[in-house]
Amino acid sequence: MLKRLLMETDFDHLKSLISKVEDLEIMEIPGFDERLRRLPIELNSAGFDRWGMHPETIRKFAPFLYVLYKKYFRVEATGFENIPDGRVVYIANHGGQIPLDAMMVGLSLLLESEPPRIARGMVERWVPTVPFVSSLFTRIGAMIGDPNNCRELLQHDQSVLVFPEGTRGSGKLFKDRYQLQRFGTGFMRLALESKAPIVPVAVIGTEETYPSIHNFKQLAKLIGAPYFPITPFFPLLGPLGLVPLPSKITVRFGKPIYFEGSENESEELIREKVQQVKESLQNEINTGLEIRGEKIFSGAAK
Amino acid sequence: MTDSAITKKPKVLITGASSAIARLVAGALSPKYDLVGVDPRPAPRDTHFPGEFVVADYHSRKLDEVFLRHEFDSVMHLGRIRESQRFSSQYRFQMNVIGTQKLLDLCKLHQVKNLIVLSTYHVYGAHRLNALQLTEESPLRASQSFPELVDAVEFDHAATTFMWRNREVRTTVLRPTNVIGKHIRNTICSLLRSGVCPKIFGFDPLMQFIDEKDLARALILSLEQNVAGVFNVAGEGVIAYSHAIRHADAVTVPLPPFISAGLVRVVAELSKMNLPPYLMEFFKYPTIINDDAFRAKFGYQPKVKTVQSLRNLGQITDRRHLIAQAGSLDESV
Numbered sequence: 001m002l003k004r005l006l007m008e009t010d011f012d013h014l015k016s017l018i019s020k021v022e023d024l025e026i027m028e029i030p031g032f033d034e035r036l037r038r039l040p041i042e043l044n045s046a047g048f049d050r051w052g053m054h055p056e057t058i059r060k061f062a063p064f065l066y067v068l069y070k071k072y073f074r075v076e077a078t079g080f081e082n083i084p085d086g087r088v089v090y091i092a093n094h095g096g097q098i099p100l101d102a103m104m105v106g107l108s109l110l111l112e113s114e115p116p117r118i119a120r121g122m123v124e125r126w127v128p129t130v131p132f133v134s135s136l137f138t139r140i141g142a143m144i145g146d147p148n149n150c151r152e153l154l155q156h157d158q159s160v161l162v163f164p165e166g167t168r169g170s171g172k173l174f175k176d177r178y179q180l181q182r183f184g185t186g187f188m189r190l191a192l193e194s195k196a197p198i199v200p201v202a203v204i205g206t207e208e209t210y211p212s213i214h215n216f217k218q219l220a221k222l223i224g225a226p227y228f229p230i231t232p233f234f235p236l237l238g239p240l241g242l243v244p245l246p247s248k249i250t251v252r253f254g255k256p257i258y259f260e261g262s263e264n265e266s267e268e269l270i271r272e273k274v275q276q277v278k279e280s281l282q283n284e285i286n287t288g289l290e291i292r293g294e295k296i297f298s299g300a301a302k
Numbered sequence: 303m304t305d306s307a308i309t310k311k312p313k314v315l316i317t318g319a320s321s322a323i324a325r326l327v328a329g330a331l332s333p334k335y336d337l338v339g340v341d342p343r344p345a346p347r348d349t350h351f352p353g354e355f356v357v358a359d360y361h362s363r364k365l366d367e368v369f370l371r372h373e374f375d376s377v378m379h380l381g382r383i384r385e386s387q388r389f390s391s392q393y394r395f396q397m398n399v400i401g402t403q404k405l406l407d408l409c410k411l412h413q414v415k416n417l418i419v420l421s422t423y424h425v426y427g428a429h430r431l432n433a434l435q436l437t438e439e440s441p442l443r444a445s446q447s448f449p450e451l452v453d454a455v456e457f458d459h460a461a462t463t464f465m466w467r468n469r470e471v472r473t474t475v476l477r478p479t480n481v482i483g484k485h486i487r488n489t490i491c492s493l494l495r496s497g498v499c500p501k502i503f504g505f506d507p508l509m510q511f512i513d514e515k516d517l518a519r520a521l522i523l524s525l526e527q528n529v530a531g532v533f534n535v536a537g538e539g540v541i542a543y544s545h546a547i548r549h550a551d552a553v554t555v556p557l558p559p560f561i562s563a564g565l566v567r568v569v570a571e572l573s574k575m576n577l578p579p580y581l582m583e584f585f586k587y588p589t590i591i592n593d594d595a596f597r598a599k600f601g602y603q604p605k606v607k608t609v610q611s612l613r614n615l616g617q618i619t620d621r622r623h624l625i626a627q628a629g630s631l632d633e634s635v
Contacts, residue, residue: 044539045607046549051434052508052540052588128430128587131504131559135542138434138508138588148433148440152592 029066033059035116040157049141051120051153057139058110069107072246073100073205077108079253083117087196088159088256089187090119091277093180093285094169096206097229099123100244105161105201106140108251119161120153126224147186154194161201162187164274171215171227177207178285183278185270193263197256198277202284205249208296210234247296254284311336314525315374317405318381319355320345322485323420326518327378328352331525338372340365341381342397360401369408376416376525377409382457384488385424385450385578398453399460406464409471417473418524419461423534423591424454425477428507428583435592438477438532448580462532474524478535479591482611483514489576494550495615500569500577501585503556506544508588512537513606523600531599534591538608543585549609551616557582 036059041049048054058065069075092105102121109117121137122145128134143149145162153160163169168181191198212229220228234241257280259273312335318324319339328337328351337353339345345355358364360381379402383394402419409417426436427444442458444451458475465473482491493499512520512535520535547554557569563579570577596602 044541045609046539046541046545048508048540048542048545050539052542052590054542125431134504135506139542143434144431146431146433148435148437152433152435 029062029111032062032066032111035110038116039110039118040115041118050156051141051143051149051158052138053118053120053141054139057136065103065107066111069104069111073104073249075104075108075249075251077112077251077253080109080113082253082255083113083199084197084256087154087157087194088119089154089191089196089198090159090161090201090253091187091198091281092161092163092201092203093178093281094163094165095172095177095203096208096244097170097210097212097227097231098244099163099170100209100249101203101206102142102161102163104206104249105203105251117159119159121161122150122163124167124226126226129224147190150187150190151194154190154196164278167226171212171229173215174207174211174213178204178289180278180282180285183274185267185274188259188270188274188277189263192259192261192265197258199256200254200277200281200284202252202254202281202288203249204252204285204288204292205247205296208247209244211245245297248292248298250288250292252284252288254280312375313338313372315340315368315372315377317341317360317377317379318420319351321380322483322487322514323481323517323521324378324380325349325351326485326514327380327521330518330522338368338374340368360397361404365404365408369412374409374412374414376418377405377414378418378420378521378525379405379461380418380420380521382420382422382454385454385580386489386576388576391450391453394453395456398457402457402460406460410464410468414471416525416528417464417471418521419473419475420521421458421461421475421477422454423477423479423589424451424580424584425458426589426591427451428587428589430587432587432589434508434588434590436534436590437592438534438595444580447583450578450580465530465532469530472528472530474530475532476520476524476535476596477532477591478517478520479510479512479537481514481517482511482615484614486514489578489581491615492576494546494552494612496575497550497552497616498573498575499547499550499552499554500557500575501543501547501554502559502561502582504559505586506542507584507586508540508590509543509546509584510536510540510590511546511608511611512604513611516604516606519605520596520600520602523602527600529599531595533596533599534593535596535602536591536593537604537606537611540588540590541608541612546608546612549612549616551613557585559586 036055043049047056106119109119118141121142123137123142125144150160164183164187165181210231212231214230216228216230314335315338316324316328317340320341320343332352339351339355340358342359344357345351356368383389383397425442425444426440429443442455445455461475480490566577566579566582
């Protein structure tokens with residue numbers, strides 16, 4: 001499998017991309033400013049929203065993100081028509097060591113959905129301690145996955161993007177790809193409390209960006225990270241090994257699921273509902289994988 | 303007799319009366335209220351406190367005398383001593399904890415009707431696990447990481463405990479965010495005004511600022527409206543620290559992320575900046591307070607935009623001029 005992965009990697013594609021980086025500065029994304037303006041957010045005099053999102057920062061990074069989205073990972077997103085208006089809890093599968101999946105889901109909603117939407121990512125609790133990353137995450141609308149944060153956002157009719165697998169999902173090995181790990185149950189209580197529909201989001205393709213063959217747990221513990229992946233290229237090739245493989249990414253928004261009940265139900269009842277979400281997400285993933293077939297780097301999404 | 307009863311104004315005791323906020327509040331209250339000011343510091347030379355002014359420590363006998371001589375309807379305790387290098391922690395404990403307890407006991411003894419206590423958002427502490435919007439129920443983590451802030455947390459705790467135990471004294475505790483303004487001399491405001499701001503390399507937390515005039519308005523609202531409780535008070539909105547520095551027309555001095563408290567003290571000593579070590583955490587992690595409750599219950603709306611308030615700081619160029627006129631308050635709320 002790994003061998004095929006290497007053989008299929010399109011190195012010419014990579015080279016042509018690097019030459020395009022120089023043109024980034026002058027690149028303009030058609031209709032992007034207008035889409036930013038149409039986002040359902042309220043800005044203060046300093047250009048920040050209530051939770052520290054800063055559209056000006058997004059605009060600054062937009063050309064880079066756009067190339068990453070359109071040219072590098074050639075993202076195809078489907079199912080926007082399934083997304084209900086107002087508050088939504090997006091539940092997605094996590095994979096691929098770094099949160100590229102969150103970025104691609106967020107970008108697809110920002111760039112392609114109609115009307116433009118934002119999904120606020122719920123990040124790991126150690127992210128605030130990471131220099132530069134911590135402030136960048138806040139500017140693009142993410143925050144730590146604290147139930148209070150999530151509740152606040154939903155009450156203000158904002159949508160959140162949750163990966164209930166957490167680091168169990170993102171840190172898993174390549175051999176376990178696209179197999180959902182144990183789900184946390186907190187999101188279900190919050191969705192019930194705020195009566196928010198749940199939209200399962202299957203992300204296909206991120207698992208192949210960093211094929212982890214070993215989790216160096218001792219080193220991870222030493223540097224305070226939740227896991228430390230060893231891939232065929234990292235840390236063997238040094239910084240070059242940090243470049244994700246350009247697998248084609250597809251994002252599938254599934255049909256919304258509406259749950260009835262109270263947030264104070266027993267853990268057993270909640271777990272049943274969570275299981276329902278997990279199953280529908282796994283179905284969505286399997287459909288996506290079936291469509292993709294063998295062509296990891298060039299498959300179509302249809 | 304009846305005439306004097308009609309014209310008799312409600313009597314208000316204001317502690318920390320020499321502070322800029324107290325003078326702003328006093329200036330606005332003086333037409334309707336009979337004011338008495340108390341402060342351990344003498345009154346600023348070129349200002350006139352609109353009422354009787356007593357120089358007294360909050361834990362001294364003098365305060366009993368003040369309560370015996372006057373019959374206060376309301377007490378505004380604005381005299382918490384800030385964390386700074388000027389005062390030792392023992393002194394702050396004496397004034398903020400023991401002094402406040404004494405003041406609270408006196409309020410109960412003399413049947414004061416309203417008590418307003420000005421606490422601070424520092425009690426929540428800057429912590430990586432903080433929710434992005436801290437409500438009044440959020441845990442007070444400050445003393446966990448910084449023993450220097452113990453007196454601030456104890457101060458807040460004394461006030462809130464008093465509120466629950468003595469329901470006959472209507473007590474409102476305000477926890478405002480960073481106060482900035484022309485007359486304010488707290489650490490963050492002094493840094494922004496000085497034009498040189500330390501910032502931790504790689505960290506750019508969100509912050510909030512409230513203009514001195516908005517805080518004065520909030521205090522007056524809490525005196526005049528009969529609502530008890532603990533309330534966060536914030537300004538218009540959040541802003542990244544680096545943006546705040548830019549709007550205040552200041553330059554950034556980067557500090558390494560793993561700077562020790564001892565090293566901060568050395569830097570502070572060498573640069574003559576007032577740089578308490580606990581502030582480093584506030585430069586790393588956001589401590590954003592949610593003041594929805596205060597806005598809903600008191601009808602509070604900040605009037606000064608955050609950016610405008612910061613720009614006003616940047617426009618004060620001559621610092622000596624500022625210190626010279628720090629005493630005089632020409633503006634009304």
